[in-house]
Amino acid sequence: MASTQQQRTLVRGGTVITMDAQGDLPRADVLVSGDRIVEIAPRIAVDDALVVDATGCIVIPGLVNAHMHTWQTALRGVAANWTLLQYFKNMHAGLATVFTPGDLHIATLVGALNQINCGTTTLVDWCHNNPTPAHNDAAVAALLQSGIRAAFFHGTPKPDPKPGETPFWEQPHPRAEVERLLKAHAGEPLLSIHAAVLGPHYSTLEVALHDFRMAKELGLIASMHQGGGPARTPDGWERLEEAGLLGEHINIVHGHALSDAQLARFCGLGMSFSAAAESEMSQGHGHPLTGRLRALGRAPSLGVDLESVMSGDMLSQARIALGIQRSLDNVAYREAHGSIPPTSTITTREALAWVTIEGARMLQQQDRIGSLAPGKQADLVLVRADTLNMQPVHDPVSAVVMQASLANIESVMIAGQWRKRGGRVLDADIGSLLESLQQSGRKITQAMGI
Structure with a gap:
């Protein structure tokens, strides 16, 4: 620009x-x-x-949005009343399947510009509706066009398998495509490329081992969702830890299914955690990990997660995460002592850190931003x-x-x-972009009868 x-x-x-x-x-x-x-x-x-x-x-x-599926910008509000199970069915197995590269481009561009509008200077774009290289190129081009500092986390689509197809949870992450993106965008000052992998909760052990080795060998941050139903590989984290594949480059999003012992070990290994407090409370994940991390001397980064559900404003996310954890702490104190606690457990400065320096730490860029x-x-x-x-x-x-x-x-x-x-x-024809976004949103929803 x-x-x-x-x-x-x-x-x-x-x-x-x-x-x-x-x-x-x-x-x-x-x-x-x-x-x-x-x-x-x-x-x-x-x-x-x-x-x-x-x-x-x-x-x-500048604020750091540590987790957002920016490809859903043209679907704002569509998922506002869905639980996580409805979201899996209607979004990943439905709406996502009709996206063209053009749909991905306009959604990512407008979503990134709105992040700037809201005070976000660094966006973790967790892109998992990218069935072709053209989809990836469209999303990355939009990030570059917007002028935001971006971390493009290359993910994989999650449609329902058709008869005879290998289901997504049995497909290793496409290393060649990640390598292509790394080569194509080496040296971009405002862009980094990383991997949004399935993780042991959403894949077979074989796939998880492949994906974690790939990330380690390529020097990438590997981010994955953890939680939301039963794990496909119940002992996956133990096996990955035994293989020496865990460390500071591993980022867990949500994390509700982790035991206290697992969480403590992972904190000891320097792994990072990204919460999406409003999304988690809305869709049925459970309470954010904030308090459990604080008890271990750690803190979360925060992300909007889904503009198909809620606002893209990161200050709102800080406020909501703060309010939820204060409420949990206050209730716990009253149950233990029978009275209102004498002081708040969390300060507003901590909450601001979640959307600044902790987001930078998640990206291993705390020496540059945050x-x-x-x-x-x-x-x-x-x-x-x-x-x-x-x-x-x-x-x-x-x-x-x-x-x-x-x-x-x-x-x-x-x-x-x-x-x-x-x-x-600045430097954006907002009226024209919104018209294109509206056209894309109408086309996608009408194709699925929504």
């Missing part, structure tokens, strides 16, 4: 929440050069930078705080997590480039 920005930018006079060692600064400047943050200080004197007035704004690190610090990528968001819904701001972190909404996302910078300014997403 063409840039209209000068080489150096000074974001002046905002309240800066770094989520880093520098802490919070009531009034500070952020100097950006190229794609990196150069300096954060109460006052920076420069004469060769474009000055952006951030007075009245809270400057936060917080604001000199040398890190210039991914930042200006949250308008001098507004009816935000004033007065006594605690900027709590204001962002508990009061802010999409309406307050004033500007978004990714790798030093403004992607949203003055409340408007």
